[in-house]
Amino acid sequence: xxxxxxxxxxxxxxxxxxxxxxxxxxxxxxxxxxxxxxxxxxxxxxxxxxxxxxxxxxxxxxxxxxxxxxxxxxxxxxxxxxxxxxxxxxxxxxxxxxxxxxxxxxxxxxxxxxxxxxxxxxxxxxxxxxxxxxxxxxxxxxxxxxxxxxxxxxxxxxxxxxxxxxxxxxxxxxxxxxxxxxxxxxxxxxxxxxxxxxxxxxxxxxxxxxxxxxxxxxxxxxxxxxxxxxxxxxxxxxxxxxxxxxxxxxxxxxxxxxxxxxxxxxxxxxxxxxxxxxxxxxxxxxxxxxxxxxxxxxxxxxxxxxxxxxxxxxxxxxxxxxxxxxxxx
Amino acid sequence: xxxxxxxxxxxxxxxxxxxxxxxxxxxxxxxxxxxxxxxxxxxxxxxxxxxxxxxxxxxxxxxxxxxxxxxxxxxxxxxxxxxxxxxxxxxxxxxxxxxxxxxxxxxxxxxxxxxxxxxxxxxxxxxxxxxxxxxxxxxxxxxxxxxxxxxxxxxxxxxxxxxxxxxxxxxxxxxxxxxxxxxxxxxxxxxxxxxxxxxxxxxxxxxxxxxxxxxxxxxxxxxxxxxxxxxxxxxxxxxxxxxxxxxxxxxxxxxxxxxxxxxxxxxxxxxxxxxxxxxxxxxxxxxxxxxx
Amino acid sequence: xxxxxxxxxxxxxxxxxxxxxxxxxxxxxxxxxxxxxxxxxxxxxxxxxxxxxxxxxxxxxxxxxxxxxxxxxxxxxxxxxxxxxxxxxxxxxxxxxxxxxxxxxxxxxxxxxxxxxxxxxxxxxxxxxxxxxxxxxxxxxxxxxxxxxxxxxxxxxxxxxxxxxxxxxxxxxxxxxxxxxxxxxxxxxxxxxxxxxxxxxxxxxxxxxxxxxxxxxxxxxxxxxxxxxxxxxxxxxxxxxxxxxxxxxxxxxxxxxxxxxxxxxxxxxxxxxxxxxxxxxxxxxxxxxxxxxxxxxxxxxxxxxxxxxxxxxxxxxxxxx
Numbered sequence: 001x002x003x004x005x006x007x008x009x010x011x012x013x014x015x016x017x018x019x020x021x022x023x024x025x026x027x028x029x030x031x032x033x034x035x036x037x038x039x040x041x042x043x044x045x046x047x048x049x050x051x052x053x054x055x056x057x058x059x060x061x062x063x064x065x066x067x068x069x070x071x072x073x074x075x076x077x078x079x080x081x082x083x084x085x086x087x088x089x090x091x092x093x094x095x096x097x098x099x100x101x102x103x104x105x106x107x108x109x110x111x112x113x114x115x116x117x118x119x120x121x122x123x124x125x126x127x128x129x130x131x132x133x134x135x136x137x138x139x140x141x142x143x144x145x146x147x148x149x150x151x152x153x154x155x156x157x158x159x160x161x162x163x164x165x166x167x168x169x170x171x172x173x174x175x176x177x178x179x180x181x182x183x184x185x186x187x188x189x190x191x192x193x194x195x196x197x198x199x200x201x202x203x204x205x206x207x208x209x210x211x212x213x214x215x216x217x218x219x220x221x222x223x224x225x226x227x228x229x230x231x232x233x234x235x236x237x238x239x240x241x242x243x244x245x246x247x248x249x250x251x252x253x254x255x256x257x258x259x260x261x262x263x264x265x266x267x268x269x270x271x272x273x274x275x276x277x278x279x280x281x282x283x284x285x286x287x288x289x290x291x292x293x294x295x296x297x298x299x300x301x302x303x304x305x306x307x308x309x310x311x312x313x314x315x316x317x318x319x320x321x322x323x324x325x326x327x328x329x
Numbered sequence: 330x331x332x333x334x335x336x337x338x339x340x341x342x343x344x345x346x347x348x349x350x351x352x353x354x355x356x357x358x359x360x361x362x363x364x365x366x367x368x369x370x371x372x373x374x375x376x377x378x379x380x381x382x383x384x385x386x387x388x389x390x391x392x393x394x395x396x397x398x399x400x401x402x403x404x405x406x407x408x409x410x411x412x413x414x415x416x417x418x419x420x421x422x423x424x425x426x427x428x429x430x431x432x433x434x435x436x437x438x439x440x441x442x443x444x445x446x447x448x449x450x451x452x453x454x455x456x457x458x459x460x461x462x463x464x465x466x467x468x469x470x471x472x473x474x475x476x477x478x479x480x481x482x483x484x485x486x487x488x489x490x491x492x493x494x495x496x497x498x499x500x501x502x503x504x505x506x507x508x509x510x511x512x513x514x515x516x517x518x519x520x521x522x523x524x525x526x527x528x529x530x531x532x533x534x535x536x537x538x539x540x541x542x543x544x545x546x547x548x549x550x551x552x553x554x555x556x557x558x559x560x561x562x563x564x565x566x567x568x569x570x571x572x573x574x575x576x577x578x579x580x581x582x583x584x585x586x587x588x589x590x591x592x593x594x595x596x597x598x599x600x601x602x603x604x605x606x607x608x609x610x611x612x613x614x615x616x617x618x619x620x621x
Numbered sequence: 622x623x624x625x626x627x628x629x630x631x632x633x634x635x636x637x638x639x640x641x642x643x644x645x646x647x648x649x650x651x652x653x654x655x656x657x658x659x660x661x662x663x664x665x666x667x668x669x670x671x672x673x674x675x676x677x678x679x680x681x682x683x684x685x686x687x688x689x690x691x692x693x694x695x696x697x698x699x700x701x702x703x704x705x706x707x708x709x710x711x712x713x714x715x716x717x718x719x720x721x722x723x724x725x726x727x728x729x730x731x732x733x734x735x736x737x738x739x740x741x742x743x744x745x746x747x748x749x750x751x752x753x754x755x756x757x758x759x760x761x762x763x764x765x766x767x768x769x770x771x772x773x774x775x776x777x778x779x780x781x782x783x784x785x786x787x788x789x790x791x792x793x794x795x796x797x798x799x800x801x802x803x804x805x806x807x808x809x810x811x812x813x814x815x816x817x818x819x820x821x822x823x824x825x826x827x828x829x830x831x832x833x834x835x836x837x838x839x840x841x842x843x844x845x846x847x848x849x850x851x852x853x854x855x856x857x858x859x860x861x862x863x864x865x866x867x868x869x870x871x872x873x874x875x876x877x878x879x880x881x882x883x884x885x886x887x888x889x890x891x892x893x894x895x896x897x898x899x900x901x902x903x904x905x906x907x908x909x910x911x912x913x914x915x916x917x918x919x920x921x922x923x924x925x926x927x928x929x930x931x932x933x934x935x936x937x938x939x940x941x942x
Contacts, residue, residue, distance in 0.1 A: 042807040043807055158897075187671055188670065188834065188875060189874060189894045190670075190897060191878065192880075193895070195880070214808060215880070216882050217882055218880050220882045221881075244882055255808060259812070259837065260815065260838050263840065263864070264864070266864050272816045273815055273841070275812050275816060279779075511724045511725075512719040512725035513724060515685055516726075516785075516788070517738075519685060519712060519717045520716070520739035520791075520792070521712045521743045522738075522742055523709065526742075534729045535727070535729060
């Protein structure tokens with residue numbers, strides 16, 4: 001089956017005072033209809049830039065898409081006209097952001113903001129759009145939707161506002177939803193509610209979701225497949241189960257091991273957390289070797305020569321590392 | 330084992346040094362600086378090079394520029410040399426601008442800092458006073474002050490300072506309100522810093538950027554204010570200033586264009602210089618612009 | 622009080638009132654009767670969601686917000702009663718590490734001066750020895766001593782948090798209060814800082830009061846944990862008991878809401894709390910959690926439950942118990 005979204009060898013560069021920063025390097029990923037792809041990594045790894053590239057929202061200047069292709073349903077997004085991109089945003093691809101406090105317009109009623117999104121893409125009357133926005137609010141789990149549609153954003157809690165954002169994003173039944181750290185600003189109990197909601201909506205509508213996060217726990221909760229990013233590269237990708245239980249890349253292993261995960265049966269023994277030594281290299285000066293090599297315990301001479309390509313180790317699981325055998329043993 | 334982070338050591342640069350670097354990259358700021366230096370040079374060195382008494386009557390009144398050699402910029406309604414007036418008038422104008430600007434900034438920062446940092450009752454009282462000064466018709470109030478006392482350039486400077494500080498006070502207060510809630514202010518408190526230290530050594534240095542920008546603009550405004558007062562005949566009669574030249578020449582504006590135009594151009598260039606410097610400083614202090 | 626406890630907090634209340642011109646003043650019950658104690662050299666964790674009052678509790682212990690009532694005793698000294706110069710000088714005993722490594726360091730001061738400042742302000746140690754002490758502190762927190770000349774913006778988030786720890790350690794305090802010290806950091810850096818904190822505690826015997834919303838981090842770091850909801854502690858126990866055998870329905874719900882890496886696919890079995898925490902302005906009459914509690918009974922809506930001992934140093938406030 002052809003993928004819904006296909007990103008191939010995407011290169012994005014940023015001009016900075018320190019030189020050209022290679023923000024995305026040869027990023028390739030596929031998203032199929034009805035699946036949730038998790039993109040995980042630390043800040044500056046390029047996960048949000050991947051999302052902005054797909055939306056056609058790379059700030060330019062200083063940003064610049066220097067190569068690669070992005071296709072949605074076979075249509076090339078990088079060469080699409082601005083007019084076409086405007087049509088697609090919100091209608092075919094939607095995005096929700098981390099901060100539900102600032103991504104809603106404070107001076108309009110939330111019902112109005114959803115109706116606006118509908119009117120932008122569909123020929124319908126204002127009253128019909130309003131009715132639909134009430135339905136959307138109901139669908140994202142806001143009680144007394146008909147009354148709540150008349151509320152202003154500041155009258156709602158953070159969780160409610162994120163639900164409204166989801167309602168806006170899904171108002172025109174997009175084929176792809178990009179969620180950029182959608183629960184990072186929310187409390188855990190509210191985060192759990194939003195995860196439930198996203199899962200449920202995804203099952204009902206079949207919308208594909210790209211979920212961008214730094215939290216392996218969120219990946220485990222929601223994603224079918226995962227792409228792990230480091231310094232502008234995808235370094236490992238595969239089924240969530242495989243990645244979480246059998247991570248192959250030294251960075252993925254470190255990322256999972258360094259987080260103090262909540263255990264149901266904590267023991268008296270408390271070993272120190274695993275550390276990934278050093279810091280992320282500056283994107284303006286990545287060198288030619290593997291970007292993770294300076295911090296890697298398994299580094300060999302190969303690693304400093306060139307960036308390893310992402311190669312398959314099973315049907316679904318790909319890793320970019322020269323020393324898979326030594327890492328595994 | 331505690332891992333010492335191995336990272337290259339960048340050269341340490343004081344934020345002020347960085348701001349100066351950024352200022353030098355701003356064409357507006359540099360142009361303003363050059364303009365202002367020229368004006369200062371003209372006003373400070375000018376009297377030595379062109380040593381003609383601006384009060385002395387040298388030729389027939391209202392002689393146009395270029396007609397006679399010893400009055401290249403013409404003469405005014407009393408037959409005094411206009412070029413001499415321009416050369417000598419700059420000092421008084423700049424003096425009033427700088428003193429009034431300094432006064433404005435000082436009162437404004439003092440009031441704004443106290444109101445913003447302490448909040449509550451102190452804020453209420455100081456802000457009501459600020460509003461009182463803000464709703465006063467500034468020009469009328471300054472005119473009253475100047476007429477009550479003898480109109481010397483000190484009184485004029487003081488009057489301008491007293492009517493223009495509220496804007497600075499409000500700006501300072503807003504900056505203080507923002508910064509006093511940042512964690513490093515709490516940190517200063519928790520390591521035992523007293524209020525005085527927090528206000529002047531922690532919060533103020535961090536709110537200086539917009540204040541410096543506003544200060545340069547304030548100087549420009551003060552110069553215009555002085556021109557306005559002099560135009561109305563309320564300037565210091567013993568100090569020659571560009572504003573006074575415009576005021577004295579206003580009756581002859583239809584017959585002798587140079588009487589108003591030439592000092593007008595000087596004021597324009599000076600205020601433009603300060604404004605452009607303000608622009609440049611704004612660029613220099615704005616880190617978001619600096620990233621480019 | 623027992624000798625082994627370094628910090629004793631007793632019935633602490635912090636109420637904020639907002640005056641309104643034409644209406645009754647609104648009172649926010651940010652912290653409403655909190656009591657706990659921390660043994661010397663241990664780490665005490667307070668977890669809760671936003672609005673639970675955990676940060677206000679920390680600030681009140683540090684005397685950075687006004688205390689409405691209750692007492693805070695540190696090493697036998699009632700710091701809640703100190704004022705003026707006495708309070709200022711007592712501050713060397715209790716220091717703070719902040720959440721945001723970007724806004725907690727003065728951007729206009731060199732990091733070495735930032736670390737030296739507490740010693741200057743509270744006159745600690747010989748003046749000539751202070752710069753040397755700063756360099757020692759830098760090494761202690763894993764920073765190269767040459768870095769003292771730099772400004773905060775030249776550091777990464779993790780390095781800044783190390784500077785924050787060095788500043789807190791400069792006055793050799795007995796207690797360091799950490800308000801979400803790692804929540805703004807990337808996970809790899811977070812592990813470095815958490816390990817550093819544990820090593821510092823082993824080296825210096827400092828006591829930590831650790832405020833966090835991240836249950837995984839609290840479970841890893843803290844010896845004793847209190848769960849706060851709307852200004853009150855609803856459950857409190859040692860680390861093993863609290864996470865293995867949580868008794869309060871809110872603690873249970875909180876634990877079940879945390880996404881787990883090891884249980885991929887099992888999320889459907891869990892019951893999640895509905896709704897948001899109510900505001901600390903209009904507090905419910907009965908149990909504060911009753912509105913969201915899946916097991917609420919009639920009594921829960923009318924009468925607040927008392928915090929009672931249900932095991933060895935295990936306290937919970939719930940009518941079910």
